[in-house]
Amino acid sequence: MRAVIFGASGLLGRSVLRAFADTNVTGAGFRRSNGLVRVDATSASDVERLLDRDRPDVVVNCVGERRPAAWASTPDQARGRNVDAARVITESARQRKARLLHISSDYVFDGKSAPYRPNDRPSPLNVYGRWKLLAEQVVLAACPDAAILRLPVLYGPAQFAAETNLTDIARQVSLGARLELDDVCVRYPTHVDEAAEVCRRLAEALLHGQCTASVIHWSAAQGFTKYRLALVVAHRFGLSDERIRAGEADAARGDRPLDCRLVCQGLPAAFGSVHRRPFRTEFPSVVEPWLLSPRPVES
Template structure:
């Protein structure tokens, strides 16, 4: 299998690139284009076409995206470009060079009022990020009709900086001991990036062998937690005080955060039955421990 992973410097992209090891794979990055990644500006049709023309992949995986709320507010045009423009350009390139395309999307295309959500349920995003992800899905399927959209929830895994995921950012805040109030209404379904990456690998193989006919697929962990519950789990797991952590409704009262976007995973190829599920309670300690100021050994 010959593959190109766009956005291989991000959390999911790094895991996908690792999962594709052993194949002829190229990973791209832009601001973080080190460790063997090819520097590609995914908002440039020329950059995309030059790479695809050189590598002629059978599969393209698009992990490019801007999920940080601070970027939505401070640089909205740039953030929109990374979520919508890149999706369209990569899809156009994949179709032009005859590659099958797997595009990564988000559960934020739903408003969280009618969970659980099936792949064919009507999207209704609440915030600008969700709208961008929906626009990206539409652009992808218009430019490359045989593409597959993979919607994923909140991801966690080994990070390069604490703010790279909500989980490690919460862990850092918990460990500092300052008073904090976290939402205890909106439910997230943290899914390990390595698990999602294995799904990407299985989907790529299924696409190449004509074993996947769906245009939209969901994958998600089954356990849901609020930010407040995540913080309590972290504090208690590492013997930290939780007296400074208060339950609140900040995300819910904003009106632009879905209450519950639980995804229904159905209609998947049989090979997905053997994807290794990573229970959150057993996986999160090793992920957050490096970001605590006084690391403690993770108990077995």
């Protein structure tokens, strides 16, 4: 199998690249690092040049901008990464008859009627959710046989503390910062390596004609609020929780889903079992490098 992973410099993209390591795979990122090919995923010429060179069987699109600060400070750029890149990659893959796996988000739902099945009607609350839904529509309009994988919030080995909500919260807890964290909105943190394994399985299913659903869900089953995550971290590492307070900041904004629990349906019959990674077993090794660490909080 020949594969190209767009967005391979990001949290999910790095893990997906590792999951495809035994194939003929190329990782593409906006910045050339760690052997990646530099590609602007919003540039048709950049994308087409790479696909013409590598002639992949499968293309995985992990490109996206999930940071709220970027939605507000550089909305055009953020929209480009979430929507325009999807359009360019999809059209280029279709023209070259490569199968496409596109990564989307549980934020396409408003969180008022969980749990959500793949065929439930989306109703995003914020600009990020609207962009992700628009990207899904763009993908399926241009390439009806593409697979769209919706994922919840991810955690895993981070390159900087603010790369994931979990490591960012853990860093603040370890510094003894005064925190008031939302205790209303529930999230389902899923290990990035687990999500990457699902991507690999779906790619194989696409190639063998075993993937019949256009939209597929994958998620961990256990939910946490940000406040509960902070307490779990504090208790696991013997840190004080006296300065951590429960609040309603995210819920009060009105543009954050309350509960987007996903029903994992639509998986191919030949998919096989995926190694589930229990949060309480996996999170300590992920956050420990960022506890009272001199590494940068953001990049």
